[in-house]
Amino acid sequence: MTTTRFAPSPTGYIHVGNLRTALMNYLIARKAGGTFILRIDDTDPERSKEEYVDAIKQDMEWLGLHWDRVERQSDRLDRYAETADKLREMGRFYEAFETPTELDLKRKKQLNMGKPPVYDRAALNLSDAEKEALRAKRGNxxxxxxxxxERIEWNDGILGDISIDAASVSDPVLIRGDGQVLYTIASVVDDTEMGVTNVVRGSDHVTNTATQIQIIEALGGTCPRFAHHSLLTGPQGEALSKRLGTLALRDLREQGVQPMALLSLMARLGSSDPVELRSEMAELIEGFDVNRFGAAPTKFDVQDLFPLTAKHLQSLPLADVAEAVADAGVPADLAEPFWAMARENITTLADLKGWWELCRDGAEPLIADEDREFIAEAMALLPEGSFDGETWGKWTSTVKEATGRKGKGLFMPLRKALTGMERGPEMAILLPLLQVIRAKA
Structure with missing residues (x-):
């Protein structure tokens, strides 16, 4: 069975970069009828916060990325310890005591000599007595x-054939001096024991994947099918890493971005397929193919989300936005005609409030000096009684006959006088709302 996972660290809010990874793994699992695991990488007790665990779940639920089960790496520390003991017994795990300063000096020396700046394995030459002395002086x-x-090779689902010389990579640190288990070994143990078959993550993990493949093989496990997606940049190709904190999913939600707009963009961004707004998750699942994504850095512009959000909202029936319409202050008996008017003229649901205020309170008339007499005459010709969908057409025909105005010279001054704006909803739809509200006042 296909099994994928999303393994965020609860050290902050998840952002669009995290979402790309989560969505790809989710879609692979769902398309294959498999299992999608939410795995909380909380092995860092100092930085991991329960509030971020809750926030991760809330963000994923908002998007409709429902997991089949939750795992906590903090609950599995004994399994990591057992694996560490096994690696020690195999002679594949060794303790090293260099300080950060000493490691930095070694790297600089190697670079000056034209060699790869990798760890020189000096710790392997330490005697037991030397290790004890270093522990006494520096701690564990x-x-x-x-x-x-040797060369580590695999066929990547996005990058194609990868070959990395392990001699060009430092022996990875799997457990820190304070005992904290690091992601590299925790992920290997979890992926193996949870039967993870596919792993999609950012291209910044390629070297990490190479070392994990060797660890998996050393432990007798089966390697997942790896795929490394490109990293996001800004719209001009600039690094996005420093801005990701401002692109948290909860901030996008606060700005009114709709889930399907965000998912539709992220499910295609960086692939050979055009971005197309989808109305439901099933369409995204059916059309997803990780092999259609490229290796080149992928430009992301948050502004692209708003036209998609507007288009999505236009497709929704009142039932799907009834709560937002009510929150804007619209009475229940006017909700249907109000939504019919507003849906084509909003970018986010937050815009509903402004349109309701226009209907309820009217607007400051925008009347040019040369149009004042025309507007006064036109307003005097407004029909008595309730307005409906025919009122605008009948009224403007009457005004045209009385004043001789036509076309833009007729319609634009009337729109500006009634709404204070040069453009907006169809006046035939808006006028009855303006009249009804005034009649109720």
Missing amino acids: GVWRFKLDH
Whole structure:
């Protein structure tokens, strides 16, 4: 069975970059009728916060990315410890004691000599007595996985054939000196024991994937099918990493972005398929193919979300937005005609309030000096009684006959006088709402 996972760290709010990873893994699992796991990477007790765990779940529920089960890495520390012991017994795990300053000096020396700046494995030459002395002086060391210096190869679902020389990579630290288990080993243990078959993540993990493949193979596990998506940039190709904090999903939700607009964009962005607004998740699932994504950096412009949001809202019946219409202050008996008027003229649901205020309170008339007499005459010709969908056409015909005005010279001054705007909804739809509200006042 196909099994995928999304493994966020609860150290902050998830953003569009995280969403790209979550969505791809979700769509793969759902298309195959498989399992999608939400795995909370909370092995860092200092930075992990329960409020962020709750926020991650809320954001995913808002988007409709429903998981089949939740796993917490903090509940699995004993499994990581057992795996660490197994690697020690195999001679593939060793303790190292260099300080950050010492490691930095080694890297600089290697670079000056034209060599790859990788860890030199000096710790392997330490005697037991030397290790004890270093522990007494510096505390526990870090634990590194000893890589086999050979080429690590796999066929990537997006990048194609990958080949990395393990000798060009430092032996990865899997456990810190303070005992904290790092992502590299935790992820290997979890992916293996949870039967994860497909892993999609950012291209910044390629080297990490190479080391994980060796760890999985050393432990006798089966490697998942890896795919590494491109990283997002800004609309001009600028680095987006420093701005991701301002592109948190909850901030986009607060700005009125609709879930299907965001999902429709992210499900195609960076692929060879055009972005198309979809109305439901099933369409995204059916049309998804991770192999159609490219390796080039992918431009993301948050402004692209708003036309998609507007288009999505235009397609919705009143029942889907009834709460937002009510929150804008619209009485229940006017909700249907109000939504019919407003839906074509909003970008987000927050815009409903302004349109309701126009209907309820009217607007400051926008009347040019040369139109004042015309407007006064036209207003005097407004028909008595209730207005309906025919009123605008009948009234403007009467005004045309009385004043001789026609076309833009007729309609624009009337629109500006009634709405204070040069453009907006069809006046035939808006006029009855204006009249009804005034009649109720």
